[in-house]
Amino acid sequence: MTTAEPVTIFDSLVGEITQHYHRGRVLVAIDGADGQATHGFAESLAAAMRSRSWYVLRLGMTPGAASDIPVATLPHPDKYRADEDYSHLRAIVAKFRESKLAVDPSVPEVPADAMLIVDGRFLLRPELRGIWHFGVWLEGDMHLRDESLEAQVQYTRDSAPRAAADAIFDVTNAASPARVWADTC
Template sequence: MADVVTSYVEGPVVVAIDGRTASGKTTFADELAHTLSATVTGVFRASLDDFKKPWRDRYLYDRASGEGYYRNAFDIERIRSDLVGGFRAGQTMLCSIDPITQIDHSAELIPMPDQAILVIDGVFALRPELRDLWDVGVWLDVDPQISELRATARDGEMLERYRLSEQLYLTEARPQQVADIIIDNDDISAPASSIWPHR
């Protein structure tokens, strides 16, 4: 993956890591960024979880159901304009609102070098409203039963909401069919060789 990303020789590069719940998106993105930073100056990390709408505004829209989480939780406009738009313009916001503390970091803008690489992880990254933003879109493919086992231990009572939102996403957006690269991540210690689908 690092070789694929560094094959882009001009301009800033944005890589998005998507996948099922508990597929290893954050870990994979962290390791990719770490590998890239060994040879590239200016590698940055961001997560779509840091670009959700403020929890205090949840009463304005449905965010509790699976469909509501998929359609309403993320601030699509801020992802487009302030995260990726800012990155390509040379100064970006790497975090809007911390999802745990709810502290607003939107005023913290980071200057970007011309040849910067931004690695983003996040569920629903390959949705239609965002997929044109990425130079490389990656889908981490895991068996649904493996995803369920990992997520049950991690997400507890929120799992049902995530499961329903994920099924809606898979049905509507078909991320496996639009990804540039698919990686079998059933074994997180040894991701299988990437596959380039025909698009």
């Protein structure tokens, strides 16, 4: 792949998202087992959205990930439990939707046309699917620790995030993500 191809991939994804959600406050989830891959993909998508003059906020669910939004407590990224508490994430989303998520003193309110891109694991679980306008599933070759691998297997088996995603990308080569078309027609 040439270096221009990833840019084309993100431009195409931006076009797809904005075709369906061209106005309003849009919520996008980037889900996958590899925290570095989800973070890098979300950052590239945010850059592509900003190049189209969108106001974009970022929230990384992986501990230590850079985020535009102060985060107090989020679920443990290596465990998948049905009783996981996502109330803090839901509160952030509610504030974003209501334009009350002030993260920049120069912008006291979230503009009417804005995007919140959240990356992390287990975001396309059934309990959270209804809050996203657009979901991306990232897959690829990665080595996970036993506990993390067990959680990922349980998540993909029980929650079918691949089937819930609006777009699927293979990030085996993170520098050149490839769109996976998994149409059933």
